[in-house]
Amino acid sequence: MIRDAEDAKTAAKMQEMGFPMDGIAEIKKARTELTEHIKPQLLNRYQRVSQNYERIVVPVVKDLCTGCFAKVATSFRYEKNSVVTCESCGRILYFT
Amino acid sequence: MMTSQELASYFRESLCIFDLKAASKREALAEMVDVVCSEHDIKDRGLILEMLLNRESLGSTAIGKGVAFPHGRTLAVRDLSIAFARSVRGVDFDSTDKKPTHAFFLIIAPPQDRDNVYLQVLGRVVDLIKDDASRDRVVGASGYAELKTIIEGQGL
Numbered sequence: 256m257i258r259d260a261e262d263a264k265t266a267a268k269m270q271e272m273g274f275p276m277d278g279i280a281e282i283k284k285a286r287t288e289l290t291e292h293i294k295p296q297l298l299n300r301y302q303r304v305s306q307n308y309e310r311i312v313v314p315v316v317k318d319l320c321t322g323c324f325a326k327v328a329t330s331f332r333y334e335k336n337s338v339v340t341c342e343s344c345g346r347i348l349y350f351t
Numbered sequence: 352m353m354t355s356q357e358l359a360s361y362f363r364e365s366l367c368i369f370d371l372k373a374a375s376k377r378e379a380l381a382e383m384v385d386v387v388c389s390e391h392d393i394k395d396r397g398l399i400l401e402m403l404l405n406r407e408s409l410g411s412t413a414i415g416k417g418v419a420f421p422h423g424r425t426l427a428v429r430d431l432s433i434a435f436a437r438s439v440r441g442v443d444f445d446s447t448d449k450k451p452t453h454a455f456f457l458i459i460a461p462p463q464d465r466d467n468v469y470l471q472v473l474g475r476v477v478d479l480i481k482d483d484a485s486r487d488r489v490v491g492a493s494g495y496a497e498l499k500t501i502i503e504g505q506g507l
Contacts (some may be wrong), residue, residue: 256406256423272477275410275422275447282409310462312426313497321463351429 257282258309287315304345312347322346358475359431359502364495365390371438372453379442380404381420383434383457395427398499399459413446417490418480422458422473431460431468433476435498437490454480456491 258277259265269276290298304311313322320327326345339348367384372381380403388396406423413419434457440449456476460469471507478485485501492498 256402259424260409265470271413272474273447274412278409282405285405285408300402306445314426314429314464320414349426 257325259287260331300338300340300345301347304340304347308344310344310346313341316351317347320344320346320348353402353471353474353475353484355390358472359499360486361379361431361472362435362472362495362499363390365386366432367495367498368434369387369493369495371436371442373438373442375456376442377404378409378442378455379436379438379444379452379455379470380407383421383436383455385458386457386475387428387432387434387457387459391428398427399425402472403457404461407445411445411447413444413452414477415446415448415450416480416486417450417453418442419427419444419446419447419485420456420458420476422460422469424460424464424469428459428460428461431472433458433472437492454486456480 259280260276260282266276301311308322311320313320315321317328318327318329319325319341320341323341323344325341327341327348340346341348368382368386370380371382373382382402383402386398387393387399393399401422402425406421412421422504436455438453441453444452444457446452458469458473460477464504480489488501489498492501
């Protein structure tokens with residue numbers, strides 16, 4: 256949401272459609288509040304990956320990381336309540 | 352450019368509510384999120400609702416004339432999804448013209464959207480509603496078949 260709001264092209268398109276986009280500070284505040292509930296280790300991992308890629312959290316489709324298209328071990332999806340990262344690119348993965 | 356038929360293909364009967372019960376913005380969003388979650392077997396209902404409420408704090412998606420377009424991206428959905436809702440009595444949705452909102456187009460999409468279909472769909476729906484005659488027909492639509500005919504026949 257923040258990415259869309261800060262992307263000049265997207266924001267311009269939204270405003271052209273008639274959507275006011277002036278509450279970005281509110282959204283950033285909400286994000287900051289949310290980050291306080293995330294384990295520092297996980298937050299660091301997220302921030303590290305964000306330095307290299309636009310999309311940090313990506314879905315796994317047909318056992319492939321949709322960020323780099325490397326094969327993801329099928330055993331990963333059974334690790335309940337754990338955060339799984341792609342062994343190839345480091346992106347955080349989720350399974351749909 | 353997306354055709355009217357392509358746009359209409361996103362509208363499913365199970366994702367349309369023609370008698371929205373909600374009396375507030377939060378209730379309206381929750382009612383629509385419920386049908387989306389039910390249709391797609393999504394468990395993270397709260398996640399989607401929170402995302403939509405956050406989007407509303409960026410700026411109201413009720414851009415006047417009785418219509419709102421709550422929208423946003425979330426990891427909770429795999430594909431773009433549209434829910435339509437109609438409220439006969441209207442809902443206070445913080446509309447830019449301060450009037451009650453009667454028709455809602457909820458559009459949610461995954462963050463991964465290389466062709467930016469999300470923006471295309473949103474743009475097409477907004478275009479549809481900008482036409483006074485189409486908007487009146489949408490707001491007055493009493494069933495899915497009627498709604499789909501209006502969308503398919505927009506000729507944009």
